[in-house]
Amino acid sequence: MKKQNLLAIGLMTFAMFLGAGNIIFPPFLGLEAGTQYLPAMLGFLLTAVGLPSLTLIVLGRLSSSGQLTQALPKPLAIAFWVLLFTAIGPAFGMPRAVTVAYEMGIKPFVEGDHLLIFSVLFVGATLLLAFQRGKLVDYIGKVMTPLLVLMLAALAVAAIVTPLGVFNAPSADYQYKAVTSGLIQGYMTMDAIAAVGFGWIIIKAIQDKGCESPQEIFQATVKVTVVYALLMSACYLAMAYVGATSASISEGATNGGELLTRYVAEIFGPLGQYLLAGIIIMACLTTTVGLTNACAEYYQQTFRSPFAITTIIVTVLTGVIANFGLEQILAISLPAILILCPIAIALVLTALFLPTTKRNVTAYVTIVSITVVFGSLDALHILGLLPEPLVTPLNDYVPMFEAHASWFLPVFAAIAISKILARKANSEAVELSEKAASLK
Structure with missing residues (x-):
């Protein structure tokens, strides 16, 4: 496979994993870790990035996500996949992405409740991008992800060049067991379950670019995983550093979203809110597109369900649940x-x-x-x-x-x-x- 295609699939993989939670969770972790930032992040990265990376590599070695449950009785295997894709798709992961994108990307700039209009537009954009399954790598990997990386880099560079303060003393959980606490927090991101779902898209994208033999698929998967792991680790380290140096504006903040909002307002002024809104909306959109394609890919391969019909059902359910039953x-x-x-x-x-x-x-x-x-x-x-x-x-x-x-x-x-x-x-x-x- 050409290097640019490997890079594009790696960027697409990073973008699909990078949801709003991956951006707003690390700042609060960094704030609590304080001077124990490095050992805490070591533990965090081992599970938050290591587990998903291991999952992708194992799936690449199997050459097909479906082989992961091949040894199980068929009813049990089907139950696992259906529950997984329902949970990370229209029942939980996707509606949460829609509501978070609205709460952090739109609500601060408007008066009144416009969630219904936003969710229709958001799932509509998801549907349009999901239909371009053959061009998914081009749209997300070559266009959306580089823009997302540039916006995240702006936050990271600002934190390094003009930090708002120094590291505070660590909280009780990180004072004596920073690595262990980081390991637990990384495990609780539960990106490993997303990796199992995204494996269907990543392996299909690799196959579409010309890799056919198991050895070729495995080698390409390892290289794609390296790209994902490097970018995700850099993102986590940067966002946690933002939180670790934001003690001066942290009073009363109860989560990383509040902390990050205050930070961008302090560093970038009014434009900071627009920057953060753009990052959150784009991160949530790439995640919902990836999850939609993963669900549709599974149902097409397993039940011969038409890709278009499954995609429409998934996005419609997502919009409905985001508004009425989340x-x-x-x-x-x-x-x-x-x-x-x-x-x-x-x-x-x-x-x-x-x-x-x-x-x-x-x-x-x-x-x-x-x-x-x-x-x-x-x-x-x-x-x-x-x-x-x-x-x-x-x-x-x-x-x-x-x-x-x-x-x-x-x-x-x-x-x-x-x-x-x-x-x-x-x-x-x-x-x-x-x-x-x-x-x-």
Whole structure:
């Protein structure tokens, strides 16, 4: 593949991942980390960028996102993908992107409620770009992303050249365990689940540019992932630095969005609001286009559903939910996402060590079952729905429960045991084959 095509797909990948949350979350993290900025960001990047990167590389090695669940029984595999695309698509991810784009990109400049008009225009733009599936790399990778990178670079350069202050003392969570706190916060971005969904588009884009063999697809995926990882890491570091040097304007701020709004107003004046609005709207638009295409790509390949019809349904549902039912849908879909994310990561980790073939169906089903059990505990804990008498013993006896990752060690143990059993079975099969050959 030509280098410019690899770069364009890498830029497209970065833009699809870069939602409003990826921009407004790091500033508050940087503010809380203060003088522990570097160790906190080291931990954060390991999970916030490392997990999605690992997911993309594993999917590239499989040459198809669908192969990730190939070892599972078909009904279970379909249920996983349908729930995933529903949750990150029209039920949660996309409506949230629409409302955040409106709240931060339009609402500060207008009076009254214009969400309905904005959402119609926004999902309309999403639909138009999504229909250009063959030109998605050109539109997002070669046009929209460079503009987005330039706007983010303006914020980063301003923070470095004219910082508003010095690093504060770290908050309690970052004072003694900065790396661990960063790891937890990076995991909670849940970009790993988005990586599983976006894998359908990225691999398809690579194939459309001429890569056909598994080796070519894998090599291209690794290079695309490097571009994504470098850009996303730079973005996170810059936005966190903005927050870390903004203590003088942070009083009363409760989230990174407020902090970033104050920062751009202080540095750039009235024009700063327009700059931030442009960044947020464009980041949300590239995300909704990517999610729409991922949903449509899956339904077309799995159910032979026409791409255009699926795209229209997804965008229409997104617009409706963004206006009338987002809070209720969040209450329903957030627990699903909190459970689906560890399942997705567990499948990726398993695919690293065990072939995704029906021969390993028992191992895959066992690992998914373990993840569902412990992932449900983590989800209930995060949502504050776990009975208090259970929290203390779980904290005491379940490793990584406090970090909302109690599923990790049981899953890793199950993978290790499955790998040992698989090797033993292969060794016995070889011995039987050799004995049969000697008898002949």
